[in-house]
Amino acid sequence: MKKDQMPGRRSVLRIAACFGAAATAGLLFTDREATPGKAALPGKAAVPGEGGVAGAAGGPRAAAGPPVKASAYRLQPMTAATPQRYRRALPPVRRRPFDRLSGVGRTMVLTFDDGPDRRYTPGILSTLREYKVPAVFFVCGEMATDNRDLLRQMADDGHVVGNHSWSHPLVTKLPPSGIRDELGRTSEVIEQALGAPPLWYRAPYGAWNRLSFEIGAELGMEPLAWTLDTLDWTEPGVQPIVGRVLEGAAPGVVVLSHDAGGDRSQSVAALRRYLPQLLESGYRFTVPRR
Template sequence: MLSDRQITSRRLLLVAAGMSLLGAAAGCRSPWSGGGEVAAEAGVDESALPVAPPAPGALPATPPPAPSAAAPSVVPVHKVLTAAEAKPVYELDAERRVVALTIDDGPDPRHTPTVLALLQQYGIRATFFLIGENAVEHPALVREIADHGHHIANHTWTHPDLRHMSDAKVRDELERTSDLLHKTTGRLPTWFRAPGGDWSDASLKVAADLGMRNMAWSVDPRDWARPGTSVITDRILKDVRPGAIVLNHDGGGDRSQTVAALKTYLPVLIDSGYFFTAPPN
């Protein structure tokens, strides 16, 4: 059994190894470049590297806040996507020991702050897919997520099944959410996730029109069903692999099991040599 000092040393070595990989990968593309179901060959940047956790009992360092704007005065310009970029991404480069952690259905004042503190403890950047009607009720929490350096993404306004909606209603769900997140954080969302992973032709077109790529997942512990902390943990550790995109939830109900599972499996993945990545802001 490893002592706390040995575990901390091992995590420090992982960070050092990651920095070496960063130098070796200079000039390579991000894990989020390319298109289709598998992202293109990835380089690992600093945002993908976990920082060493503080010594036992020490308070985690607070990162410098990222600038956020309450009301951008300029009209945003959406990125023009290629046909390949408009397809959902299900996993990253399997040749690199990188995992993307995604958190859906927030923000939630009960669970999101705990998730943020946990991610800060381990130096992990995640992608938060926010629901518009939750974000409008908790703008300070949206800004806190952004100020911690996490990626803010669009998860519709009301979390509907997009497959049964008109093109106009789909556009309202996505555009309204992107506008709110932009006004709240100063960042225009560049990624979208359809509720339930149920994309439609309309949602793919609207997302592309709004300059958003589509992120799916490859590891789903079904934590939303509250099957138990140990079940959530076991499913993730069983199914995770290099290049995996992991789905978790911080909103939509009681997510205490998800939070407890995160506390268990994150250090296990770090000690197994995994790094965490999120799209650049």
């Protein structure tokens, strides 16, 4: 996707249809202060009868656009930047990202950022498949463009593939054309691989501003942050990651982990330890759906 260029007509029609379906679903999003009227995207729980998402609140050359150098971009996630005023975009436009579930009992969401990476993503997918647990993978375009088979594997296994920008920049420092390029090119790769554009995105470092919310809405995506940071990006060891997840587990929590951006072998090993313990203690897992 070229800079400052909107998606094609078919993508726009598809996005409009998704918003129409979301508006009629009437599920449990509670960001009403930030949204004109009710808006929701359905959630599908891992256990029958449970579902709904609510909340208030992180390469190689692509088919279109110039080459992007793989970034040394994995730094500490930051809190949200102060929103600024820009022109209005297509509704609904959030003022804060969703970051937790509401009213779904002992249900959580697992999310993995920065991939896909052939060294670590397959191990995570294998564990999730073994325990029949869905997750959300927020992928970077520069990683996804040469790993489209992994995107298809994610979708085939029932996971949600979200947009995490192209090169993991600090979005709040980009002009409108830069944000649109980062998000648009990644959505394009996902749509080419899966046949549909992503409906969720996450700002790198958790740094959001009003412009990123507006452009995300223009591209048909809702913002999802997290409740619990595993701190796996610091490579603290397997046990500290496991302990942090088990101690922070609670109804509605959205867990942040990573499957790329560094040595993620600890993240792979930690998932194999904490996931069965959470299931045995009665937790179930869900993902947001269109």
